[in-house]
Amino acid sequence: MIDILTAIFIISSTAAGLAAILVVAERFFADYGECLITINNDEKRTVKGGGSLLESLTSEKIFIPSACGGRGTCGYCKCKVLKGGGILLPTEEPYLSAEEKKNNMRLSCQIKIREDIDIEIPEELLAVKEYKVICKKIVDLTYDMKQFIFSLQEPAKISYTPGQYVQLFAPKYDGNTEEVYRAYSISSDPADNTIVELIIRLVPNGICTTYCFKHLKEGDQALLNGPYGDFRLTDTNAKIIFIAGGSGIAPIKCMLHHMQNITCLREAVFYFGVNSEKDLCMVDTMRAFEKTLPKFKFVPVMSRPEHPEKWKGETGLVTEAVLRNEKNADQSEAYLCGSPGMIDASIVVLKKLGMKESNIFYDKFS
Amino acid sequence: MKESPQQKKLEDILRYCPLVSGGFMGEDLRPVKEIIDTDTHTVEQLGYTNEQIAERMEYIRNEGLKGLGSVVKLNNGLEVRIDDNRGLLPSPWPDDPHRSSKTITFVLDTDTGNELRWSDLSIHLIRAHGFYQGHGSPFRLNPSELISVIFK
Numbered sequence: 053m054i055d056i057l058t059a060i061f062i063i064s065s066t067a068a069g070l071a072a073i074l075v076v077a078e079r080f081f082a083d084y085g086e087c088l089i090t091i092n093n094d095e096k097r098t099v100k101g102g103g104s105l106l107e108s109l110t111s112e113k114i115f116i117p118s119a120c121g122g123r124g125t126c127g128y129c130k131c132k133v134l135k136g137g138g139i140l141l142p143t144e145e146p147y148l149s150a151e152e153k154k155n156n157m158r159l160s161c162q163i164k165i166r167e168d169i170d171i172e173i174p175e176e177l178l179a180v181k182e183y184k185v186i187c188k189k190i191v192d193l194t195y196d197m198k199q200f201i202f203s204l205q206e207p208a209k210i211s212y213t214p215g216q217y218v219q220l221f222a223p224k225y226d227g228n229t230e231e232v233y234r235a236y237s238i239s240s241d242p243a244d245n246t247i248v249e250l251i252i253r254l255v256p257n258g259i260c261t262t263y264c265f266k267h268l269k270e271g272d273q274a275l276l277n278g279p280y281g282d283f284r285l286t287d288t289n290a291k292i293i294f295i296a297g298g299s300g301i302a303p304i305k306c307m308l309h310h311m312q313n314i315t316c317l318r319e320a321v322f323y324f325g326v327n328s329e330k331d332l333c334m335v336d337t338m339r340a341f342e343k344t345l346p347k348f349k350f351v352p353v354m355s356r357p358e359h360p361e362k363w364k365g366e367t368g369l370v371t372e373a374v375l376r377n378e379k380n381a382d383q384s385e386a387y388l389c390g391s392p393g394m395i396d397a398s399i400v401v402l403k404k405l406g407m408k409e410s411n412i413f414y415d416k417f418s
Numbered sequence: 419m420k421e422s423p424q425q426k427k428l429e430d431i432l433r434y435c436p437l438v439s440g441g442f443m444g445e446d447l448r449p450v451k452e453i454i455d456t457d458t459h460t461v462e463q464l465g466y467t468n469e470q471i472a473e474r475m476e477y478i479r480n481e482g483l484k485g486l487g488s489v490v491k492l493n494n495g496l497e498v499r500i501d502d503n504r505g506l507l508p509s510p511w512p513d514d515p516h517r518s519s520k521t522i523t524f525v526l527d528t529d530t531g532n533e534l535r536w537s538d539l540s541i542h543l544i545r546a547h548g549f550y551q552g553h554g555s556p557f558r559l560n561p562s563e564l565i566s567v568i569f570k
């Protein structure tokens with residue numbers, strides 16, 4: 053018995069040792085020379101072989117969403133590989149649906165470039181840039197929400213569509229050994245293309261929000277990349293129903309700035325759901341929009357006011373307020389931002405009011 | 419007994435885990451296996467299984483979700499609020515492909531004033547690995563305290 057165990061131990065140790073040598077040898081000695089990445093059958097980039105596709109694209113200033121720093125744990129860095137990516141790896145399997153596998157979707161952080169490779173990425177990712185920024189101002193909005201205003205250093209200007217988001221880089225800090233990127237919707241006025249404003253809610257023990265709330269200070273340098281996402285206003289004249297909760301107010305605020313900038317006359321109502329008085333924020337900003345956008349109405353909805361005798365607004369769940377106030381939504385559009393649960397519940401209510409599912413827009417990321 | 423490479427990898431990941439701020443072990447110096455064995459023993463002595471606990475936590479989470487972020491009162495004196503954050507969090511266990519949403523459940527026992535919180539990942543770690551986390555981890559759940567609140 054002991055002989056068998058010893059033999060197994062020797063064989064597995066030798067195999068593990070050989071595998072380790074191979075990994076080290078590949079890193080230091082394998083030379084794949086220069087490889088060509090062809091993007092969308094058009095753009096061509098020559099890179100040094102041996103690195104991951106994600107790293108190589110980043111070094112070419114082409115940014116694919118990635119929340120885990122290329123460790124194969126977030127599943128955000130998908131792209132279509134038409135030629136040259138090697139076989140699908142076990143590390144990619146859990147993140148790809150059967151449909152995605154059939155369509156040659158891969159995790160770009162897991163693919164090693166060993167030969168020329170053809171890939172397809174959404175066209176708008178080619179416009180994504182990395183921005184060196186300075187944290188200009190931090191404003192407390194509620195006990196767990198802050199507004200961060202970043203002024204752009206390099207490049208000095210950004211162009212984005214209201215509703216889109218950027219990724220904020222969180223460096224290592226005391227208690228966190230990992231560098232990560234996290235997505236945050238842009239809340240700024242797009243008329244000022246020299247700043248990016250974000251509204252961030254603290255997540256207990258969250259890596260990036262702990263960095264933002266405890267370590268990031270006014271005057272500090274930071275890194276952003278973007279813009280990403282296809283959450284945006286249509287150019288119809290349909291009435292708009294905005295529904296948001298918590299930090300979901302961010303992209304809606306950006307859209308309202310935009311509507312103001314283009315003197316949009318669309319009828320719009322914004323149902324903003326909060327728990328109690330201590331969660332309510334940006335009321336003055338919203339009231340100011342009511343003055344400049346003649347057909348816009350702000351409806352804060354409080355589910356459990358601490359001082360019900362003083363609270364004159366809507367109460368209950370945000371979805372209940374929508375049901376009470378909207379009679380027929382079959383000609384309207386809805387823009388939703390908030391928790392996945394709030395989005396799901398809102399969709400049910402809007403469909404009950406006759407809204408077509410194709411007229412309901414939200415961040416599909418969650 | 420000497421740690422196997424797999425155990426060493428797990429130990430390192432949970433202690434210095436890059437997935438969450440501060441890792442999963444707190445100041446607990448015991449090996450992961452010892453933490454799991456001790457907690458599982460407590461759970462069994464109290465007449466429950468990790469599966470039953472995870473199921474009950476999931477039930478409370480689902481009741482709380484109906485509040486869309488506001489407080490929901492359950493019949494047994496518990497108040498539940500959910501922070502339903504966007505995004506997914508992978509399991510730290512090597513070779514475990516599970517991903518949990520970043521939802522956090524806050525529970526207040528209005529009779530005793532006891533407060534608990536857990537994330538969806540905590541539910542998965544209890545169900546799949548019997549792991550309630552190390553002492554000092556901000557998401558450590560003491561099994562007997564957890565049982566006294568969720569099964570009251």
Ligand SMILES: Cc1cc2nc3c(=O)[nH]c(=O)nc-3n(C[C@H](O)[C@H](O)[C@H](O)COP(=O)(O)OP(=O)(O)OC[C@H]3O[C@@H](n4cnc5c(N)ncnc54)[C@H](O)[C@@H]3O)c2cc1C
Nearest residue numbers: 235236237252253257258259260261299438505520537557
């Ligand atoms: C398209 C998009 C737009 C977004 N826009 C915004 C926005 O405008 N504003 C905003 O605030 N957010 C936004 N988010 C969410 C944001 O990207 C982050 O997911 C969020 O801020 C949390 O990031 P974090 O790094 O702080 O937390 P993470 O580190 O990613 O989260 C860790 C999770 O694990 C839990 N956890 C921590 N430690 C433990 C432990 N030991 N055991 C069990 N669980 C634990 C935490 O409580 C938390 O739930 C957006 C997300 C997407 C996808």
Ligand code: FES
Nearest residue numbers: 118124126127161
């Ligand atoms: S970057 Fe996270 S899985 Fe690839």
